[in-house]
């Protein structure tokens with residue numbers, strides 16, 4: 287299967303090339319030239335199969351230049367009970383008309399593990415196949431969840447080093463502790479003085495500096511990223527939507543062919559795009575419901591066809607969705623314009639210049655047929671956590687609560703709801719929802735709700751702190767240079 291760019295459809299890359307490059311030279315994102323075909327009977331033959339079998343089946347079809355034994359090996363190395371706290375990998379939990387697809391049972395208790403446990407295997411294999419024997423240094427700027435999930439995914443993987451930079455002001459105490467206590471010989475973590483934008487700017491400066499690139503190449507290194515524009519991060523996310531639907535069939539909640547909705551708490555648009563691709567592959571999904579917090583740029587886009595990032599950035603209780611530029615939306619627009627690369631390139635040069643764009647009527651119509659958008663305030667998020675706990679005895683994290691609320695409002699069907707984080711990552715918001723004092727501990731919440739604190743979040747404050755460095759955003763390269771003596 288060959289891959290093209292959303293801003294240049296004449297490109298024809300193998301999947302290994304698309305994964306090692308990450309982003310196309312002209313700024314576009316890689317997409318398969320056409321989607322693999324799955325028949326209904328083929329899907330039906332996977333009813334009742336376990337997560338790993340379905341992962342091998344779906345990903346194998348997209349990565350036809352990988353040997354199937356290798357894909358099987360990667361899947362089993364990523365999704366197993368050493369790394370996940372349940373052999374189901376992704377439990378599907380019925381709560382009213384909602385079926386929560388619990389994507390947070392991995393090592394960092396957030397859904398990003400689903401992709402970041404696979405990506406390192408894809409990267410090492412792809413680099414080898416492309417004949418590239420330089421050592422890869424993964425650079426990550428994080429506002430919280432991505433950094434830790436990337437560290438867990440890449441720790442002690444041969445041929446790779448990973449450096450994560452987090453803003454000194456801007457990550458929660460739990461998130462910071464999770465990162466600075468990270469184990470592994472090939473990992474490095476440091477604070478950046480400032481906010482997330484400063485960390486991001488510092489990293490971008492490294493990526494766009496050609497003299498650094500040359501210096502690195504001479505020493506046998508190259509930089510890469512683990513962020514969600516890499517096709518290798520998107521692909522593993524398609525799997526759980528197929529798995530979730532087939533699980534509802536095998537649990538006799540629906541019959542194969544019944545239409546359901548899918549609700550996704552959305553930031554960078556990667557997770558919900560994966561649900562749309564599952565629909566294109568043949569999953570009987572009706573509406574894909576994009577749930578946002580008060581940074582509701584996507585709600586407005588899905589209701590008007592105008593994407594306008596010129597608005598105030600708000601810090602909310604669901605920080606992983608505090609985003610004004612949703613990178614993976616570009617892939618949806620590419621599909622909605624029937625793969626019109628020049629239209630996509632024009633739209634994205636407009637937004638770079640003016641901060642907004644409007645898509646064509648045809649493209650908008652196509653998007654409206656598949657997507658609904660809604661948003662939820664912080665107050666309603668807290669109320670929703672409370673309501674789900676009181677009515678159903680089900681505790682959600684703030685991101686999942688946003689999705690549950692928007693789904694309740696916009697969907698009249700049974701629905702899969704992507705549950706993206708374990709509630710114990712956000713104990714301050716949970717404390718509010720349960721009317722506990724602001725400094726209520728995880729142990730108190732556990733006692734009151736009779737829910738378990740996940741093992742990776744237990745006793746974090748007793749783990750050894752390994753990283754205490756802090757830098758100005760201008761000095762991130764010298765930080766790496768010194769740490770690894772490049």
Ligand SMILES: *Cc1c(COP(=O)(O)O)cnc(C)c1O
Nearest residue numbers: 552553554555556557606706707
């Ligand atoms: C990253 C993240 C999201 C947003 O997912 P996207 O793929 O960026 O839309 C939602 N919830 C949680 C907990 C996350 O970490």
